[in-house]
Amino acid sequence: MALYPVSAKTVAKASDFVYKETKKNVAGSPSAAPQTSPVPRRSTRLFRSIKRKIENVVQHRVFSDDSVAPHNVFVHYGTRRMKPRRFLGDVLTKYSRKIWAMMDKDFTEAIQKIGRI
Amino acid sequence: MIRANNVADIKECFVQMLDALSSPWSDWEIVSGWPDRTILQAAQKDVVYVLSPIKSGEMQNQGGLTRNYWDMVIGFWVTRDEGGPSEVDVFQSNVLNLFQNPQTVQGSQFTVEIASTTYTDTTLKEQGIYVTGISGPIEIPTEELNDFRIEFTVNLTA
Numbered sequence: 001m002a003l004y005p006v007s008a009k010t011v012a013k014a015s016d017f018v019y020k021e022t023k024k025n026v027a028g029s030p031s032a033a034p035q036t037s038p039v040p041r042r043s044t045r046l047f048r049s050i051k052r053k054i055e056n057v058v059q060h061r062v063f064s065d066d067s068v069a070p071h072n073v074f075v076h077y078g079t080r081r082m083k084p085r086r087f088l089g090d091v092l093t094k095y096s097r098k099i100w101a102m103m104d105k106d107f108t109e110a111i112q113k114i115g116r117i
Numbered sequence: 118m119i120r121a122n123n124v125a126d127i128k129e130c131f132v133q134m135l136d137a138l139s140s141p142w143s144d145w146e147i148v149s150g151w152p153d154r155t156i157l158q159a160a161q162k163d164v165v166y167v168l169s170p171i172k173s174g175e176m177q178n179q180g181g182l183t184r185n186y187w188d189m190v191i192g193f194w195v196t197r198d199e200g201g202p203s204e205v206d207v208f209q210s211n212v213l214n215l216f217q218n219p220q221t222v223q224g225s226q227f228t229v230e231i232a233s234t235t236y237t238d239t240t241l242k243e244q245g246i247y248v249t250g251i252s253g254p255i256e257i258p259t260e261e262l263n264d265f266r267i268e269f270t271v272n273l274t275a
Contacts, residue, residue, distance in 0.1 A: 082152070093173050094171060094172070
């Protein structure tokens with residue numbers, strides 16, 4: 001039970017990090033050239049579609065809402081006419097090890113505080 | 118030997134390695150980077166594309182040079198006329214057979230030119246690239262109803 005607040009805190013921190021980095025990837029200048037990264041924020045629909053949903057205390061979901069930006073999947077994976085800009089996938093690729101390390105550190109510190117290690 | 122942290126070298130090694138494999142790999146066109154409309158239309162065969170690797174972490178070796186973890190996408194793009202879903206299945210099983218067997222993937226020989234030096238009958242291992250795993254496939258939605266795409270992510274260190 002002592003680790004429960006730590007779990008909640010570290011998962012929230014991790015999902016917040018993923019959410020902010022994903023937002024950055026779709027917040028390009030509206031006047032930027034087409035097909036550049038970060039994705040130019042012209043209609044702002046893709047930017048607004050990035051959401052974070054708390055399923056439960058230790059399960060958060062960062063996603064692009066199809067109802068706001070139905071074209072999200074084509075931007076992410078590319079089409080015949082458009083190269084992919086993996087605004088969410090790249091965040092996980094680049095930072096998953098960093099996020100795991102961050103969570104590992106939080107848990108180790110919490111366990112050390114209660115004297116198990 | 119590939120240059121340190123050079124994504125183009127890593128990608129080129131994989132392109133040449135896949136290109137040198139026998140059938141059914143020889144039935145597919147190996148493309149380096151994103152296959153846009155021009156490439157897809159010009160291609161005479163189904164297209165296998167290798168995207169630039171993305172650094173996913175660092176491996177600290179005591180007393181040695183730091184190596185990096187990389188994730189690299191290998192995808193397959195086919196139209197219904199060229200085989201469609203059945204060809205996707207063939208690609209899928211061949212990718213798994215290749216990358217899940219360390220001896221096959223690390224021992225496949227190819228020729229590659231890196232920084233004006235040509236390496237003949239070299240292997241990924243000789244170039245300092247080690248495949249550590251593979252994830253996928255994921256089915257990619259397409260705009261065209263007759264297009265089919267799947268992608269794998271290859272995990273490697275270099």
